[in-house]
Amino acid sequence: MRIAPHILHVAQPVEGGVARVVTDLVAAQLAAGLRVSVACPRGGTLAYDVRELGGRTLLWDATRAPGHRLPAEVRRLAWLVREVRPDLVHAHSAKAGLAARLAVRGALPTVFQPHAWSFEAAHGVMARLAVGWERYGARWATRVLCVSEAERRTGHRSGVSARWHVIPNGVDTRVFRPDGERARTGPGPLVVCVGRLCRQKGQDVLLAAWPEVVREVPRARLVLVGDGPDAERLRRVAPPSVQFAGATQDTASWYRAADVVVLPSRWEGMALAPLEAMACARPVVVTDVDGAHESLPPGLRPTCLVPSEDPGALAQAVTALLGDEPLRAALGAQGLTHVLDAHDLRRATGAVTDLYRELLGLDAARVGGSDEGRKCTTT
Structure with a gap:
């Protein structure tokens, strides 16, 4: 009996857009028969939503920005990786991308998804340090997964030499949809x-x-x-x-x-x-x-x-x-x-699952690929 691949998502933001993307991926991957774990800090909505879906959550108590706690955060994440023994690590956003790549260092297939580049949020010395890290850390990412061609071009222009993959964001059109007459909340537009x-x-x-x-x-x-x-x-x-x-x-x-x-x-x-x-x-x-x-x-x-x-x-x-x-x-x-x-969600999540299949060298039957997810680019 073949065992389904085990995916470990690592995320520092526990609410907002990054948490939404991770939750959507977990839902789709569980439905496709994958084993899925999520390492994230306490609080927010992410851990609760993942558990509600039937996924496993692991406490990774990381702060949003790099600082003196980073070495301990990397050690904790490396310990979690050894404990759960995933087949592939998918790190979301700058902090998780930093810690996960330092913890794994290419020992496992690793997908890094910036969700916007860290150096765009910084200035001066911090921006230069962030660019320097992204250039260096790209060696430990099996793929850098961007949500737009523009995001990929920003990384490339900044000197990040990576194996790129682009999958545009998607939204759940069963949740976000027109719903009859528009509700009025008060006078005026x-x-x-x-x-x-x-x-x-x-x-x-x-x-x-x-x-x-x-x-x-x-x-x-x-x-x-x-x-x-x-x-x-x-x-x-x-x-x-x-x-x-x-x-x-x-x-x-x-x-x-x-x-x-x-x-x-x-x-x-x-x-x-x-x-x-x-x-x-x-x-x-x-x-x-x-x-x-x-x-x-x-x-x-x-x-x-x-x-x-x-x-x-x-x-x-x-x-x-x-x-x-x-x-x-x-x-x-x-x-x-x-x-x-x-931008239908099923197309986006299917394309991510297809990427996992490629990186793990598995056929679609073992990693639930979908024809919805074929539209993406790799460079």
């Missing part, structure tokens, strides 16, 4: 921004743009959905027309209630929020960072794509959409069709 409240997601840029939006559309309201380290600072500068909804598992309801969904990120690999919003047939405005161009259908790019850190351009795009209901409906319909065609 509603703009929604879903994301961790942090510098990366650029909510401060949106708040800088918001007074101009309200001047043009006086009854407009903005809801920031999420929590994070910048929450208190953002609350202090937000006007009364801005609501902080906090973190929620039910982001789909906010997308459906919105007239426009905005994500003003400073950097990304390929953000999930715009894909989720389009799956709910809502128009989006996103900044032109890695993955944004690829995540939008061509018909949306002239209207919905704006420069990063440009409050004026952001305000102009949001205002234009709020003032044109037929255009919003048309863009929402185009976005929905695009997500169904190119």
Whole structure:
């Protein structure tokens, strides 16, 4: 009797987009008959969701940023790898990618998925150190898995020489879908921004743009959905027309209630929020960072794509959409069709499973590959 391959996912973020991707992969891989474990810190939603799916969780008590605890974190992870004896390690985001590659050092097939590059979040010496590590650490990644061609190009331009694989993000179109009449949450048009409240997601840029939006559309309201380290600072500068909804598992309801969904990120690999919003047939405005161009259908790019850190351009795009209901409906319909065609979750998770099959040298019968998952690129 053949034993199914054992996949160990390693993640430091335990909520938000990275946790969502890991949870979706675990669900698909368990359904395909794989054995799956997840090493992550306590707290957040990730460990609970994985256990609910029937996966195994392992406590890896790691901080978000590198620091004096890193050697102990690497030792703990190396011990976990020896204990569970996975066939393949899949490390998600910068911290897990750092620790996992140091712990495994090429002894097992290792997939590193940046979920946006660490050096884009840093400045000065720290940025140079992060680039230096990614260049060096690439030798211990059997594949570096990017969620967009733009993310791969950013790594390549920064001198990271890797065996690349690109699989665009997908969303669960059974959860994120149009749902009849749009819910009304109050008077006036509603703009929604879903994301961790942090510098990366650029909510401060949106708040800088918001007074101009309200001047043009006086009854407009903005809801920031999420929590994070910048929450208190953002609350202090937000006007009364801005609501902080906090973190929620039910982001789909906010997308459906919105007239426009905005994500003003400073950097990304390929953000999930715009894909989720389009799956709910809502128009989006996103900044032109890695993955944004690829995540939008061509018909949306002239209207919905704006420069990063440009409050004026952001305000102009949001205002234009709020003032044109037929255009919003048309863009929402185009976005929905695009997500169904190119970003369905089953396609993305199937492609990851196919990558595992390739790296483990196994046939599709042993690693549940899917024809949904064939669209990807390797370099």
